[in-house]
Amino acid sequence: MHDFQFKNNELYCEKIKVREIANKVGTPLYLYSHHTLVDHFTKIKKAFAPVNPMICFAMKANGNLAVLKTLLNEGAGVDIVSQGELLKALKLKADPKKIVFASVGKTEEEIALAIKTGILFFNVESVPELEEINRVAQKMNKKTQAALRVNPDVEAATHHFITTGTLKNKFGIDLKSTYDILKSQKKYPHVKISGLHIHIGSQLTTNEPFIKAIKKIVEFISSLKNEGIDIEYLDIGGGMGIIYKDEKPQTAQEYADSILPILKRTSLKIIMEPGRFIVGNAGIFVTKVLYIKDNGYKKFIIVDGAMNDLIRPSLYHAYHEIVPLKKAEVDTGTFDVVGPVCESGDFFAKDRVLPKVIQGDFLAIMSAGAYGYVMSSNYNVRCRAPEVMVHGNKYAVVKDRETYQDLMRGEHIPEFLK
Numbered sequence: 001m002h003d004f005q006f007k008n009n010e011l012y013c014e015k016i017k018v019r020e021i022a023n024k025v026g027t028p029l030y031l032y033s034h035h036t037l038v039d040h041f042t043k044i045k046k047a048f049a050p051v052n053p054m055i056c057f058a059m060k061a062n063g064n065l066a067v068l069k070t071l072l073n074e075g076a077g078v079d080i081v082s083q084g085e086l087l088k089a090l091k092l093k094a095d096p097k098k099i100v101f102a103s104v105g106k107t108e109e110e111i112a113l114a115i116k117t118g119i120l121f122f123n124v125e126s127v128p129e130l131e132e133i134n135r136v137a138q139k140m141n142k143k144t145q146a147a148l149r150v151n152p153d154v155e156a157a158t159h160h161f162i163t164t165g166t167l168k169n170k171f172g173i174d175l176k177s178t179y180d181i182l183k184s185q186k187k188y189p190h191v192k193i194s195g196l197h198i199h200i201g202s203q204l205t206t207n208e209p210f211i212k213a214i215k216k217i218v219e220f221i222s223s224l225k226n227e228g229i230d231i232e233y234l235d236i237g238g239g240m241g242i243i244y245k246d247e248k249p250q251t252a253q254e255y256a257d258s259i260l261p262i263l264k265r266t267s268l269k270i271i272m273e274p275g276r277f278i279v280g281n282a283g284i285f286v287t288k289v290l291y292i293k294d295n296g297y298k299k300f301i302i303v304d305g306a307m308n309d310l311i312r313p314s315l316y317h318a319y320h321e322i323v324p325l326k327k328a329e330v331d332t333g334t335f336d337v338v339g340p341v342c343e344s345g346d347f348f349a350k351d352r353v354l355p356k357v358i359q360g361d362f363l364a365i366m367s368a369g370a371y372g373y374v375m376s377s378n379y380n381v382r383c384r385a386p387e388v389m390v391h392g393n394k395y396a397v398v399k400d401r402e403t404y405q406d407l408m409r410g411e412h413i414p415e416f417l418k
């Protein structure tokens with residue numbers, strides 16, 4: 001459930017007409033519902049209350065400061081993947097003890113800043129990385145914490161670009177190597193390895209892969225215990241799927257019901273890293289119809305948003321529901337919804353049955369809150385769209401539309417060209 005609903009045939013976000021915001025702010029734009037964000041976070045928190053997990057929002061799904069602040073206000077921690085995300089979290093005074101840091105390619109600069117900040121732990125993805133963290137911590141005369149990201153080699157039924165938990169992927173460390181590292185912890189005196197981490201993929205709509213991976217890891221942890229190796233934290237990652245089209249994903253409660261029995265048998269401190277589940281359906285992308293084009297073979301709705309704003313359809317062939325802001329009982333037709341960018345890959349939908357809209361109408365591209373704005377670019381020298389947040393009957397621009405000055409900042413004509 002989310003807060004983008006039709007009332008009297010008009011799309012509302014909470015208590016405001018989306019059209020009103022589109023007219024005021026201009027299009028294209030991203031729009032987020034504060035209430036939906038809180039609601040989704042709360043659903044996870046309630047469902048998993050029996051193990052009282054630390055819920056670290058995966059801010060790579062949506063790094064907007066107002067979105068992050070909304071979740072921090074609810075007690076969320078943060079799952080970061082870069083120094084930039086760390087700096088954003090620190091700007092909002094996120095508690096470093098609730099920050100975990102994943103990424104297969106952490107640089108020395110990133111590692112040093114995270115150690116200085118005192119984050120809870122690094123999610124370590126390889127032996128060389130662990131060696132590097134140890135070296136940097138030693139240089140700083142500090143001891144830091146790590147969780148090893150285990151690749152449980154579990155196939156997750158999702159798009160092959162977003163499955164991460166098999167040995168074909170670049171992520172994590174296989175079980176045997178994890179064991180070897182834990183046995184030789186003395187080699188890393190500046191890193192306390194206190195946890196294990198898994199994240200097997202994104203947009204998973206069934207519990208089976210989660211259950212399989214978590215069972216595997218919990219059994220592994222108990223076998224370690226027999227050898228005197230104590231693990232304090234289990235970070236079960238993110239990956240919970242949402243409804244884009246006709247998926248029937250597990251609810252937070254169903255997910256919890258399926259894995260709590262396994263988790264409750266342990267005394268591990270549980271960490272979760274949901275991204276898409278919290279923010280995916282809490283955001284939409286609003287765009288305006290520029291032209292309708294009929295080339296005799298196909299019909300196109302050409303809009304002012306493009307693949308540079310929302311790349312999921314082009315990149316993953318992802319489905320996003322598209323609805324006019326005004327629901328009308330009119331004829332439908334079959335259209336490709338495309339943007340102005342000079343690429344055939346610039347589309348939001350192909351062969352989609354839609355109401356016949358006209359020039360100047362607004363369309364909402366639904367479920368665009370996760371991996372939307374954060375993946376936007378300036379391709380074709382297009383300014384990034386603004387981000388707007390609604391709270392009840394109020395709204396605020398939480399990120400300005402980029403200006404052409406922004407786009408040219410930092411570019412120089414060298415002397416030899418003058």
Ligand SMILES: *Cc1c(COP(=O)(O)O)cnc(C)c1O
Nearest residue numbers: 058102202238239273274275276
């Ligand atoms: C991307 C990512 C997440 C969040 O994934 P969602 O599918 O958005 O929940 C969590 N943990 C790690 C390590 C990630 O890379």
